[in-house]
């Protein structure tokens with residue numbers, strides 16, 4: 001009998017009990033708005049920001065309504081204007097070019113390599129075209145950050161990091177989000193912390209962070225933040241910066257604080273699952289694994305592999321056969337985008353030029369989530385199923 005997997009690829013863990021308790025306390029006192037406090041009270045949101053800044057090793061942190069909001073706020077805080085060009089990845093998630101478009105700027109896509117990271121040669125060639133790079137560490141893959149920063153510094157390009165998939169990860173000992181001038185994170189359900197919706201910005205730049213805080217809708221209550229620049233940094237900025245409401249609230253903050261305390265053990269649990277799948281798929285002809293560089297202290301909450309240069313029909317066949325056995329693979333290369341879009345040519349409003357190098361990689365990427373509700377044994381079973389079905393389709397192709 002062939003085995004099938006019965007777990008759900010979209011089922012995250014429950015909110016920890018201490019998070020539920022903290023949320024109930026907020027619901028019982030009713031002060032959900034972050035600036036609604038009684039004398040002597042420090043809001044959950046302000047405490048969360050302080051703890052997040054500490055966890056990331058940043059001077060300043062701001063909690064906001066979503067990861068997408070964090071990115072558009074970062075671009076605004078750095079002075080990106082309508083019509084400006086902003087560099088970004090050809091392979092990322094729709095809210096990344098969306099953040100660029102939301103400020104009236106124009107995305108300039110940079111090719112993706114076989115390691116699923118931004119192509120640094122292409123970045124070097126295009127660096128002169130823009131003042132800002134919105135760098136997405138898509139699916140948790142981190143490029144050579146030393147070389148990336150050298151290219152951007154030499155070209156005068158400011159780097160904003162999209163760390164939606166790298167919260168808790170690092171490159172050569174420096175945490176993801178701490179290489180560029182600002183780092184952005186998401187706490188949407190499928191990311192490393194879960195508050196349904198939510199996000200963070202971190203920075204050491206007092207001017208940029210003061211602008212971000214006013215932009216987020218602080219009114220003149222920024223002094224109630226605990227991970228904010230000193231009041232002097234706001235002296236002029238508070239008059240020159242619009243309020244574009246996107247605050248975090250105390251209910252979400254209460255849910256997030258206990259999760260943040262567990263972040264490193266959660267990251268270790270993801271990586272153990274990732275390695276179990278990777279081990280199960282090693283040494284197959286036709287299937288390319290993504291090798292992780294030594295300098296990358298990754299956090300893998302999802303798994304990718306490539307069926308490079310396979311016919312579309314054969315890839316579709318693998319996806320269908322795995323699905324029939326309970327393993328949900330997402331094919332980013334499908335010509336017509338389904339569910340979450342991740343490919344530059346799905347964003348036609350940006351009028352992207354064709355990118356044949358990236359097309360070859362994107363046509364071969366298969367992806368799946370690894371929620372922590374899966375056991376190691378589940379991950380081993382998933383790998384066995386993928387292995388068998390890839391092999392079956394591969395041999396069928398060879399026999400044709």
Ligand SMILES: *Cc1c(COP(=O)(O)O)cnc(C)c1O
Nearest residue numbers: 066067068093095162164186188
């Ligand atoms: C989820 C995600 C975002 C945006 O996060 P939201 O909180 O959903 O707005 C940004 N970048 C990537 C790569 C993501 O996966």
